[in-house]
Amino acid sequence: MHSAYAVNQMSDWLLKKKDTKDIQIQLLDYNLVDSIWDSDDSNKKRPLAPSGPVRIHDLKFAGMTVEDKLLSIRQALSPGKRDEKKDTTAVASALVSCSLDEIAYIYNIRGKDVPCNTVTVAYSMISQDEAYLFIDKDKIEPDIEAHLTRAGVTILPYDEAIPFVSAYSIEDGGKRIWMDSKNTNSAIYNCLSDRCVLELRRAMTLYHDYVV
Numbered sequence: 001m002h003s004a005y006a007v008n009q010m011s012d013w014l015l016k017k018k019d020t021k022d023i024q025i026q027l028l029d030y031n032l033v034d035s036i037w038d039s040d041d042s043n044k045k046r047p048l049a050p051s052g053p054v055r056i057h058d059l060k061f062a063g064m065t066v067e068d069k070l071l072s073i074r075q076a077l078s079p080g081k082r083d084e085k086k087d088t089t090a091v092a093s094a095l096v097s098c099s100l101d102e103i104a105y106i107y108n109i110r111g112k113d114v115p116c117n118t119v120t121v122a123y124s125m126i127s128q129d130e131a132y133l134f135i136d137k138d139k140i141e142p143d144i145e146a147h148l149t150r151a152g153v154t155i156l157p158y159d160e161a162i163p164f165v166s167a168y169s170i171e172d173g174g175k176r177i178w179m180d181s182k183n184t185n186s187a188i189y190n191c192l193s194d195r196c197v198l199e200l201r202r203a204m205t206l207y208h209d210y211v212v
Helices: 004-016 032-038 066-077 100-107 142-150 158-169 203-210
Strands: 081-083 088-090 094-097 123-127 131-134 153-156 177-179 197-199
Touching: 066 094, 066 100, 066 123, 094 100, 100 123, 123 158, 131 158, 142 153, 153 158, 158 177
Parallel strands: 094 177, 131 153, 177 197
Antiparallel strands: 081 088, 094 123, 123 131
């Protein structure tokens, strides 16, 4: 998956090149590679999605509880947060994160989905009232579920992330959602209309701005 930023950069580059002016990037709502694996011509068995177990990152190493981190992010979501670049007041209803290290940090969890990295494949959405972790539930043991539930986190299937975020964004006439285009894949970034996306630097940086 390409980041939204990379796709936009490539589109702009194509528009500026004289010999590629008739070439356009078309966003698809499905993965072309999936169709190859699923075809009858494929004689190889498709590898299973990574399913490494999730473990709790102990508070003595994490430094702060999940509840405190969520509170800090929600303070940043509150009306009145100043947008330094545009010199306006930025109001967002939720923060969506696709960055795996960011998700591991916020929820004080670690995983085994990526070789040599203690991260787990997941999406996250945090609003003023709710926090959602979209993840393969087979990776969630009872102690992890209790750890997240205690912090007010709802666990949902990984595949529900894009339709869930899209549906949330159009509630009440449209909501603005913070995303970092450099660390958000194009699929989830582009499931929202332009007016619903509020560009944000990485949430971990935002969080540190609000730590007390």
